[in-house]
Amino acid sequence: MASSLRRLRPYYRTYARLFVPGLVCAVVSAGFAVVAPIVVRYAVDDISKLVAAGQTTGTGWTFARAALLIVGLAVLSGLFSFLTRQTLVVASRHIEYDLRGALYAKLQTLEPAFFQTMSTGDVMTRATSDIEQVRRYVGPALMYASRAVTLVVLAMTVMLFGSPLLTAWALIPMPFLAVAVFFVAKLEYTRSEAIQRQYSTLTSRVQEAFAGVRVVKAYTREDAEGDAFAREAETQRQRNLAQARVSASWAPVFLVLVGLSSLLVVWKGGQEVAAGHLTVGNIAEYLIYVALMTWPVASIGFVISMVQRASASMERLNAIFDHEPAIADSPKTDASVTNIVGALAFDNVSYRFDDGVPDVLSGVSFALEPGQTLGIVGRTGSGKTTLVRMIPRLLDPTGGVVKVDGRDARTIPLAVLRSSVGFVPQDVFLFSETVGANIAFGTMDATDAQIAEAADEADLLENIERFPDGFDTVVGERGITLSGGQKQRTAIARALVRDPKILVFDDALSAVDTETERRILDRLRERFGRQTLVIVSHRLSAVQGADLILVLDEGRVVERGTHEALLAAGGAYANLYRKQLLEQELAAEA
Numbered sequence: 001m002a003s004s005l006r007r008l009r010p011y012y013r014t015y016a017r018l019f020v021p022g023l024v025c026a027v028v029s030a031g032f033a034v035v036a037p038i039v040v041r042y043a044v045d046d047i048s049k050l051v052a053a054g055q056t057t058g059t060g061w062t063f064a065r066a067a068l069l070i071v072g073l074a075v076l077s078g079l080f081s082f083l084t085r086q087t088l089v090v091a092s093r094h095i096e097y098d099l100r101g102a103l104y105a106k107l108q109t110l111e112p113a114f115f116q117t118m119s120t121g122d123v124m125t126r127a128t129s130d131i132e133q134v135r136r137y138v139g140p141a142l143m144y145a146s147r148a149v150t151l152v153v154l155a156m157t158v159m160l161f162g163s164p165l166l167t168a169w170a171l172i173p174m175p176f177l178a179v180a181v182f183f184v185a186k187l188e189y190t191r192s193e194a195i196q197r198q199y200s201t202l203t204s205r206v207q208e209a210f211a212g213v214r215v216v217k218a219y220t221r222e223d224a225e226g227d228a229f230a231r232e233a234e235t236q237r238q239r240n241l242a243q244a245r246v247s248a249s250w251a252p253v254f255l256v257l258v259g260l261s262s263l264l265v266v267w268k269g270g271q272e273v274a275a276g277h278l279t280v281g282n283i284a285e286y287l288i289y290v291a292l293m294t295w296p297v298a299s300i301g302f303v304i305s306m307v308q309r310a311s312a313s314m315e316r317l318n319a320i321f322d323h324e325p326a327i328a329d330s331p332k333t334d335a336s337v338t339n340i341v342g343a344l345a346f347d348n349v350s351y352r353f354d355d356g357v358p359d360v361l362s363g364v365s366f367a368l369e370p371g372q373t374l375g376i377v378g379r380t381g382s383g384k385t386t387l388v389r390m391i392p393r394l395l396d397p398t399g400g401v402v403k404v405d406g407r408d409a410r411t412i413p414l415a416v417l418r419s420s421v422g423f424v425p426q427d428v429f430l431f432s433e434t435v436g437a438n439i440a441f442g443t444m445d446a447t448d449a450q451i452a453e454a455a456d457e458a459d460l461l462e463n464i465e466r467f468p469d470g471f472d473t474v475v476g477e478r479g480i481t482l483s484g485g486q487k488q489r490t491a492i493a494r495a496l497v498r499d500p501k502i503l504v505f506d507d508a509l510s511a512v513d514t515e516t517e518r519r520i521l522d523r524l525r526e527r528f529g530r531q532t533l534v535i536v537s538h539r540l541s542a543v544q545g546a547d548l549i550l551v552l553d554e555g556r557v558v559e560r561g562t563h564e565a566l567l568a569a570g571g572a573y574a575n576l577y578r579k580q581l582l583e584q585e586l587a588a589e590a
Helices: 002-014 016-052 056-109 120-162 164-170 174-211 213-218 222-274 280-292 294-321 384-389 414-419 435-442 448-457 461-466 484-496 514-525 563-569 572-589
Strands: 344-351 361-368 373-378 399-404 421-424 502-506 532-536 548-553 556-561
Touching (some): 002 016, 056 120, 056 294, 120 174, 120 280, 120 294, 164 222, 164 280, 213 222, 222 280, 361 373, 361 384, 361 548, 361 556, 373 384, 384 502, 414 421, 435 448, 435 484, 448 484, 484 502, 484 514, 548 563, 563 572
Parallel strands (some): 373 548, 502 532
Antiparallel strands (some): 344 361, 344 399, 548 556
């Protein structure tokens, strides 16, 4: 269980400047706390001697002197305890910050397929709740444990020097305490792991419900979604209660064992005093030591809980940290490549999502010179999106080679390749930012003039100028305040502002009308020859001017050629063209 926490060792070394002083302060604080019972023993014995000798006038000064010493020791112990908190807890906050940054950086390296297997809510839970559980182990748990161990060790050492026999009697309940600790630790771990898994499920349920709130309302599914949420919340509540019952069981067990220890000290200590082996001061001292060890021993329960929760959470985090990105730079990567020209070729490329399932793409081959245009058409599910996602290496082929500038794309540094590709996906995503910030997302140093030029090329400038705040208009979550066509054109402008060597449109004109499409294509044609352009479209008008058109069907290229050549061939492309012409004529007549 605790082996999962070994990943934290480098962080301990990094912040040793805080951990070492913090642990020293914990030891010093415990040391001052342990001295106080010794003062009490001497004070009680001195007062007892004075009373036995009939010198009652000196008892007041003896008591006052002992009280001042005890208060002074308490102040010093409290001061170093404060310094312990200010070092160890601060260190835990630093580690929390670093760990969250490392997790975010790791997530940025993972391929899109990873996020198809792990829900957004699960990722969010690991980035927030799980990291918080680890922080509590690194800071508070270590602070409590260090002070508790030091205090118990020092107190037992002093007690053994005073009376090994009485110390042994006081420690009789300890083996039972150790057994209780073992069972509590085991139960805490299993319940903590179950709680975090259910919390991920609950978070995912909430995230999906609010992300799809318009669908929920359109289908009047509010009550059904509310019931589903209530079921998940009830499961979470039951699991939290199960863990609370485990934690609560620790308190009575602890109190019984500590009370038994105090009872044994009084009983056996009284016998030793009667036999003349110990003094009344020794009994007072031992009772204070037992009381003094009450909180440290009690904190063992809290520490166990924190360690087990942190261990379960760290295992969940390690599942991300240990995941090797399927798409990343490798030893074959040629670091000398710093830019690309834009030549693009597929050499007998195939792709399948998993073993044992049919190929999504099979034997796709074509070649484009820099500045040429490729059009891709085909029915839904023919593999068009899969094909273009291989260009910026969002996917890697399972067979064949994708080449850029004559090189295997996998040998080009990933950052260089992706910075040279402008990709407009089918599913547009806009951030809850301004229109200008969304356009400049791919090139954050873009000037206002460049942003405006890209918006104009995407036929969006006139719309933006009518917005209340122009380019400073906030679009809302996922661009909710924009229409589908405006969101799509914003994504197009985002790709154009990068002025990439390869520009990929994955059905990026589907949400605009034919007149807007024509204006965008007219502006794009001005780029012909400057950039390699790949256009996926269900409208043939978008690909008519391409140097090469591929017709896909069930993952295979069934036709290829220019618009004129494909019409002359009278195949699938020609049939689709005639069908679209007929649809346009019927729409015009209507």
